[in-house]
Amino acid sequence: MSGTSLGKYQYKDAIEIAMDLVEESKKRKNNYYHYVGHNILGSSYYDLNDTLRAKKHYEDALIAAEKTSNDTLLLGAYNNLGNIYSEDKNTTQIGIDYYNLVINLAAKLKNEEQILNPTVNIAWTYIDNKQYKRAWPYLEKSWQLYGNRKDPFIESQLSNLTGRYYLGVNNLDSAAVYFEKAVQMVEQDSLILQASYVYENYADFLYRSGKFKDAFLALERYNDYKSQIFRQERMQEIEAANIKFDVAEYQKNLEIARNEQVLKDEIIERSRETMLIMIISSIILIIILLALFKITVSRRKLISELSVKNKELVRAKEEAERLSILKTKFFSTISHELRTPLYGVIGLTSILLEDKSLSKHEEDLKSLKFSADYLLALINDVLQMNKMESNLVKLETVPLNVGDLMRSIVKSFEFTRLQNQNSIQLDIDDNIPNNLKGDPVRLSQVLMNLVGNAMKFTERGNIHIGAHLIEETETGAGILFRVKDDGLGIPESKHEVIFEEFSQLKSANYNYQGTGLGLPIVKKLLLLFDSEIHLESEEGKGSTFSFTINFPKDDKAVAPAISSNDIANQIDAGKDGAIGKTILIVDDNRINQVVTQRILEQQGFTCDISDNGALAVEKVRARHYDLILMDVNMPGISGLEATRQIRKFNALVPVVALTAVEIEEIREEILEAGMNDIIVKPYDTTVFYQVIYRNISSEVVPSPL
Template identity: 25%
Template sequence: MPWLTTALAAATVAAGGLHTAGIDGPWLPVALGAGGATLATALAEALRARVQAHRHTGVQARAAMAESERDGLRRDLQRHDQLEQELVRAKQAAESAAMAKGEFLATMSHEIRTPLNGIVPMLEMLSRAPLAPDQREMLATATASSHQLLRIVDDILDYSKLEANKLDLEITGFNLRELLDSVLQLMYRPAENKGLKLSLQLDPAVRLPVRGDPVRLRQVLTNLVGNAIKFTDRGSVTLVVRRLGETAAQHLLRFEVRDTGIGIDEDARGRLFHSFSQADASTTRLYGGTGLGLAICRRIVDLMGGRIDVVSEVGRGSTFWFEAPLMKVIGDLRQRDNGALDHGRVLIVSPDARLRQRLTLLVTNWGMQPVAVETTQEALDRLRLVSEQAQQDYLAVLADISGIRSTALALHRAITRRPLPDSLRLVWLYGDETVPTELHARATSLSRQSPDADLRAALTGAAPERDQEVEAPMVEEIFPVTSGPHIPETATPAFATTPVIAEAAPEIPSQPEPAVVSAMRIEPRLLLVEDNPVNLLVAQKLLSALGFECETAANGDIALKRMQVEHFDLVLMDCQMPVLDGYAATRRWREIETERATGGRLPIVAMTANAMAGDRQRCLDAGMDDYLAKPVSREQLEGCLNRWLPDRMNFVLRNAALAAPVEPAPVAPAVATARAPAPSFPVLDQTMLEELREIAGDETARIITVFLEDAPRLIATLEKAAAIPDLDAMRDAAHTLKSSSANVGAMALSAAAKRVELGARARKLERPAVAVALVIAEYARARMALQGYAAQQLGRPLIPQPATTPQSSPSSLVSR
């Protein structure tokens, strides 16, 4: 080491110097001590220098290391800044893409719906015209294609709303059975085209009046049933609704859609409820579809607070199910009084296992004891045991005539020949076929489509009970305000094979009109604001079909000018127009109304192809009162007009019923199928007419003629009484019309009159004019059917004579 070498050299030099100087003896230790001290000093200095050198080297190393670390941090910060800038740019690009997608969907929705608005309603109106069979087939194809395109557009828009969390549920009261029937009615034709059996199994314990979002519930069910039909080539599709339980405010229901289709393998089930996915790629090519339906269903069920899943086996079918809570209606906690139903036995006869199961559940739920058998012989054996073994007698026999037609007469005779035949009620259930005349004695006939309340009444002999949980006026239950008065345009009379749009009624005998009718004869004025000539023509045709004429304006500016100088009852306003759009025009008109301070508000309804989330709210925020998305169907427009012009819609109904020309209708037996669910009462009961013909013979035509002469007088009395209103007079006139119409088999008219009578008697007839409008519409249908019956069954056309005196009423010929 350098410092040690230096110290040794110094010691050597010192010793040499001492020796040369001749220092020896006692001075030698002193000299050596001094040399040692010098050596120690040199060693200490050398060590200090070494330490300082090491310290300096460490400082330099640490400084170099720190500098290197600073350079590394500087580079990391630069990379972080670059990544952050890239993320910001990516986020901005994603937001721009999402915005562009939304704008694209909105634009495409508007652009696709605009031509569809010229296609769908026109095809609908064309379907009401007389067409050759091949033309009607081509029309059906075009209609199905247009609706399919509209469903695809709606699916994409719904998914866009769900993705943006902008789809909300609208809670309202509705009847679950009516909703289920509407789903099956919509799906009946696709199922029929594939030869599939479509059926409903509804647990009798399920409460029918509920609160929820009927539109979204119907959407889920329609999607699931439609998928089941699509993927099923043979067999059946069944919609099952069961009650799982309840809380203080909710019913928990389980909906199942069972099919016998192709099934789904286990690997594919996990993908089913994802967006744009089906079981495999070939499925889309074979069956079509966007792959969004089940994803939309899952999101809607999630919004409802439920869950959805599937159980499936390849080659044997699938069951899609979801559970969802529905809110209770007011008064749903009240318990029914079963009364005489308790402990009564009912004998159910049907070879159809599903029908037996449903009837068994119904009877059990009503507090009765069901005994179900498959054949007539089994039923006869059961009845024989009652007398032979002194068993408890049956309250009623409920028989499905379509399954035991060949042996039904034997069952009927066995019951009517009992010692006390009236103690056992006999109820026939029929489908498409009619009940033979010989089976009518001491029996009640009901269509399979009849409400459960009617079946319950037939078994007990009591008046039909209607659900009282939905606390609404009696007429509201017949004529729901939300859907508007029902013009009998699609109902087929019992003796007509073509749709009845507006049947005629005989001319009312000339007499002073009630004040309310005179006031209603002021034709409502509508302003249609539309710049597209196709949409303009379509809307005019739709309004004309509903009995309305309208004025037109090509943009909002022209509309404003007309609205300031003319009186209108309602404005149908397009939103996107040149010069001045619908939003600005509406806002300006509301300002004008405020300045005028008249206190009135002109209803303005948006008619727009914009159907994205927020479009409805944008219209309402602009001051519009309602919203119709194009393409607008006749039913949607009719419901809207009824909401804002209810009295004038009644006027249109009355004029359509009383002024339309009548064409004799060909005779055909009435049928009640899922294709068009039959009403509770037929327009014309052929059986009653045949019984009348047996009694009256050649006088049958005269009896019908007298009824057609006298009924207008009763209807005029009803109108006068409704104008006051005089409920007592309405009750009396409705009672007479109820009995006289029943005498000639006009059962739907009789039922309508009976509802007016009961409502007037109970003082619950809150909208008398609406109830009378329904009676008038039913009378028009009955008149048309009676004229067709007389022309083809009696071989003579009816020639009504003026009804001059009350003595010419049917009551003088047939007892009330």
């Protein structure tokens, strides 16, 4: 009965029944009921914040439990005293000692259910006292004891404590995981009291992480919950004061009833005690009002400070946006400045490789070209990441042949394959439709990065590249891509880290250390395809990267695939059409002029050179050209302006832009200026010839890739 009254917060009834139980147990010398009576009295006074009386009754309960030799009673007595002593910083260790008594006894009894609460309480106590090294073993043990339970209150409490621990040891990444988990749980299950603790600690974490705006929002949530709790606590405090008054009055009346014959003058004393209680109650109410006032003032001050921080955040945001614009401009400029000399290096190397008299230097020239291509790839990775961060990357939807794309990718890695003595196995499902649509450039970037990674960390091994049809409908097809190697492998602890920007695994193969941008680019590009990367890897046993993309089908008739031999035959056939054709090369860079001229002369074209846009305009006025290769960025008159002037008197001559600038940044300007096509430097020679033939004459135009 007393326990029922306590559970319903009917403290007066609970204390009355418990006192009768204590008196009766003394008469019968029953230690078990003596323990139960004192335990209920201790719990009642503990709820009423009367810790002195609560401690006294809990100690009496412990004495009774020891006399019964009942381990279950001892567990409860030790835990109750641990709660009392751990809340006072002067007696923290005593509280922890009692919790350890619970843990040791429960372990002896093999009762894991009784170990969880004291373990959590010890971790909590140490974290409150900023003793994080001592807290961690108990916190880790708490998670183990919790196991697979589904208790939102305990799990949110553990997540909050774990977040506080990681915040205390300055591990902000781990702290973020647990705080966000705690926030989700308290919001989902409407745990108001726990939510106030979680948002208070979460706001502190966000502030220390430099996320001031998010910290401000978290503090607002904390204030909302605190206001709700405050209203509840205020009512509870007023009711507690009334209950204390009723309990004290009851104890006094009970004492009067028991000593009525010898304490008749107690009526006068009762009046004094009543007055004293009223005075104490009044003081308590005054203290509560003062506390309310102080909290209000503190809240206003905090809001004012947050307002200042919010303004600082706005200024910081504006500055970040300005710096982002500057960064974008910087990358655009640097891409042009880096690609221009690379154009000369790659172009001259390609020309020298075709010179049979230099065959003894063929390996050196291949190494030189590979290094230049690798440097270009690094530059493209950095520029690609910058564009994705600026949300400038959009997918195109054009006809896509998966088989041709993958075969082309494998061929591009031939030099690296030979250098590392690897074997490549290409497996393309014959059932994959040929009438798919997608973005071959972005898909190629994904596969190139994955194959490149496999090449870097595999020596004298096997690399398997596959594409398999997993689902086909009338409107589309789902294809599973897989890149597998038997190289170094990736430790499980690094499976998430490798997808972060600029992160790298240590490798003995120092010839292929990159920027650490390949896998982050893969992850972000796949998000554009509504897909995600999956990794299976074990250190020393290789890695497997896989992803699935759903491609729509092309309703138009499927054109026959063009093989590499077909392309080569078309270019060879184009030589006859090149004889007698004159091309004007407009470029301010002498090396670029030489490279472009030699590449064109190998096909039989006649070339004329112009160093600037103004001279190019005059030359076009003076004679006929079959095609103009126009550099975009030149001093004086730019290629765009020169093209506009030429179009005023010659609307037919094909003008092809030759530029090292990112094509997405300048495509619209090029087309508006009147140019017919675009070649991005440095370029693949085969693609270069295709663009030339496509624009110079319809009679020798090979089919585009």
